[in-house]
Amino acid sequence: MALTGRDVNRVVLVSEPGGPFSVTETAVPEPGPGEVRVAVEACGICHSDVSIIEGWLPGTAFPLTPGHEIAGRIEAVGDGVTGVRKGQRVACGYIAGTCGHCEACRSGDTVNCVEAKTPGLSYPGGFADTVVLPVSALSVIPEGLASADAAALACAGLSAFNALRNSVARPGDLVAVQGLGGVGHLAVRIAARMGFETVAVARGREKARLAVDLGADHYIDSTEQDVAQTLTEYGGGYGGAKVVVSTVTDSAATTSALGGLGRRGELVLVGISADDLRISGWELIGGTKKIYGLISGTTLDREEMFRFAVRTGIRPWTEQLPLEEVSTAYARMLAGEARFRMVLTTAA
Numbered sequence: 001m002a003l004t005g006r007d008v009n010r011v012v013l014v015s016e017p018g019g020p021f022s023v024t025e026t027a028v029p030e031p032g033p034g035e036v037r038v039a040v041e042a043c044g045i046c047h048s049d050v051s052i053i054e055g056w057l058p059g060t061a062f063p064l065t066p067g068h069e070i071a072g073r074i075e076a077v078g079d080g081v082t083g084v085r086k087g088q089r090v091a092c093g094y095i096a097g098t099c100g101h102c103e104a105c106r107s108g109d110t111v112n113c114v115e116a117k118t119p120g121l122s123y124p125g126g127f128a129d130t131v132v133l134p135v136s137a138l139s140v141i142p143e144g145l146a147s148a149d150a151a152a153l154a155c156a157g158l159s160a161f162n163a164l165r166n167s168v169a170r171p172g173d174l175v176a177v178q179g180l181g182g183v184g185h186l187a188v189r190i191a192a193r194m195g196f197e198t199v200a201v202a203r204g205r206e207k208a209r210l211a212v213d214l215g216a217d218h219y220i221d222s223t224e225q226d227v228a229q230t231l232t233e234y235g236g237g238y239g240g241a242k243v244v245v246s247t248v249t250d251s252a253a254t255t256s257a258l259g260g261l262g263r264r265g266e267l268v269l270v271g272i273s274a275d276d277l278r279i280s281g282w283e284l285i286g287g288t289k290k291i292y293g294l295i296s297g298t299t300l301d302r303e304e305m306f307r308f309a310v311r312t313g314i315r316p317w318t319e320q321l322p323l324e325e326v327s328t329a330y331a332r333m334l335a336g337e338a339r340f341r342m343v344l345t346t347a348a
Helices: 049-053 147-165 184-193 205-214 227-234 251-255 281-285 299-312 323-334
Strands: 009-014 021-026 035-044 069-077 089-092 130-134 174-178 197-202 218-221 241-246 261-269 290-293 318-322 341-345
Touching: 009 323, 021 323, 035 147, 049 323, 069 130, 069 147, 089 147, 089 299, 147 184, 147 241, 147 299, 147 318, 147 341, 174 184, 174 227, 184 197, 184 205, 184 299, 197 205, 197 227, 205 218, 218 227, 227 241, 318 323, 323 341
Parallel strands: 174 197, 174 241, 197 218, 241 261, 261 290, 318 341
Antiparallel strands: 009 021, 035 069, 035 130, 035 341, 069 089
16 A cells, blocks of 8 residues: 555544544644554454543543554654554554553563553544554554454454463363453454364353354353353363453453352453452352453564464454444444444545
8 A cells, every 4th residue: 555645634532521522633643753653544442442531541631532453554653763664554452552661561561561551541542544653552463464353353352362372271171251242252263263162151042143153162141041050061070161251341240150160260351340340259269260350462462363363264343434433333332232343444
């Protein structure tokens, strides 16, 4: 794709917490030292955007431009930038810029950087024609991966990928995924490709066909079946699932699977609930079980996940709308009507 000059830059603005979206024309931003300007080709709409748009996070300043699941091409490079070049296809996600000097960064644990930056919160996000990003935020998109797919994989796919590959589960183990939304549908596909015996857990018997189409070996309808008991039965002599990846935003649904974990099993939280998790110590002590959260991954993790997607043929199921239809796209995400990831696209 030939890179061309721009006269204006369309951006989506939210002027107040929970306020409406407006598409506005602004000057094209110039990258500073250590930054690049990316022509946005696609930007996913993540449920994590809600907390920014609603102003729930400390330090949120309005007006703002949301969007962190960004995929596009570098069209300008600031001073001191190395390792990337103009015209290169790149992506970023929720953790998009780190300090490099805190204890977490120096130990290689950059996702827990105390000064980590998020597009839309720390600087204008990807609901725009162009966005300026720190070079430390960038992951290279390989050939064979479309920008709309890369955008959805950049956060949702990365979270599912890391939750599974960094867990205690090994190929052949029983693994369950709670929820079949933007992250959940990818987690089921990834789990199946990684060689796990995969269980999809969702509400309603009508989703059984979908679960099979995604690659699940089993489906549990949580409205009619006891999730913990059914997982225990599927686990046979091993007592249950090795890992449950929870992508849902309902704390009661999340904890319903805890009793279905086998010995030294893990419940990995990827979805975020506003409610507290209600568990007893006995549920963890019996069987030496664990619960922990996972946030995204590093820029290298994202590139490894992209390569995995290309090799295995995994692609997100997306609905794509142009930037100017952001209000419709966001409303579909909030209502749970998207199948399964809303992605905004530009004419770039």
